[in-house]
Amino acid sequence: MKVIMAGMSKTGTKTMNAALTELGYEVYDFLENFWYVGDGWIKQFKEGFRVEDMKRMYENIDAVVDLPCDIYWEEMFKAFPDAKVILTTRDEDSWFKSLTNQMEDLNGDVMFRLARTITYTGIRVRSYFATTGQHLGNMGNFLCTNFYCKHEESLMRVKRKHERNVIEVVPKQQLLIYQVTKGWKPLCDFLDVPIPNKPFPHKNKKAAVLVEMKEENPVMQRIEKELWISLTCLFTFAVALLYKIYHIFVS
Template identity: 75%
Template sequence: MKVIMAGMSKTGTKTMNLALTELGYEVCDFFENFWYVGDGWMKQCKEGFRVQDMKRMYECVDAVVDTPCDIYWEEIFEAFPNAKVILTTRDEDSWFKSLTNQANQLNADTRFRFVRTITYTGVRLQYYMATCVRHWGKMATWPFSLFYLNNAESAKRVKRKHERNVIQVVPKDQLLIYQVTEGWKPLCDFLGVQVPNKPFPHKNKGAVVLDDMREENPVMQRMEKELWFSLACMFGLFVAFVYKMYQCFIV
């Protein structure tokens, strides 16, 4: 583990994923955390964190980004004390607005709610999210698949406390406090790498992550395929039921 992204969701985590990937790091983002080490996270969140488990989970990863790694960054840092820590931040009002937009998108997207209700991988994802996002609110488990966000004052208080803790715990020479609007130079200087000869990336502007994930992410694409399979099975059962009722009526 070389880089721990301690910045909370909606502070530019998707942008940082692209930037670190461009710089040659093997990055584990939200869906990768769910797919490859989700069972480990569920176990640790329920039973308590152990350094040896965290080392095992991330022994082949260069950088971690987004939930649940932002929330439990300190446990990861305990396992990898030589890693560099990047605290992405932004002003509270725009951050909470973006967080609210993201929560509303999760709730309003009927297709994604169906995925998290009637597919095997989607139901696993729903319980995983319910376990990992307790800082921001409550994720209702099956069959409702809704996220209830805490009020603005509570959420901002969590963010302030989180950022103060990062600044107090991480040695100054291992910490970068950073906004994605600053571009390549401070990030590359901190990591000791050359500045790429291309514009700094930007991702998930306006909280459109679901649309992007459907196009790009293999885990999301797998759940979409499972959705159509589940719907086909349900339709088949419905046709069989109607046919059976018809036979009973004829007899």
């Protein structure tokens, strides 16, 4: 593990995923954390965090971003004390607005909500994040839109406390406090890597994460395929049932 992203969701995590990938790092974002090491996280939630388990889960991974690693960054840092830590941040007003828009987008997408109900992988995703939420303590409603809408100041305090803790715990030489608007230079200087001859990426604009994941993420593409298979099976079953009912009444 070379880089632990400790910035909370909606501080540029998708952009950082793209930037670190461009720099040659093998990155696990929240869907990869679910798909490849989700069982390991569930085990740690139930049995307690162990350095040995964390090392095993991420032994061949260079960087992590987003849930649950951003919340449990300190447990990861204990397992990988030589890793560099990047604390992405942004102004609170735009962060809260982006967070709320994101959750409205996720919860308002009918197909995504349906996928979490009738597809194998979608159901696993829903179960995994429900379990994760239960182990966030006071952050248990972190994925709930109503929490954002009704408790803005409470969420702001959570963000401030989280960022203060990162700054207090991580040695200064291993910590970068970073805004993605700063581009390549401070990031590459901190990681001691060359600046790419490409524009700095900007992902998840206007909470477009679902569109981007459907285009780029294999796990989300799998869920979408399963959804269409499930819908086709349900449609076929419904047609067959109606056909049978029709013949019962006309015969």
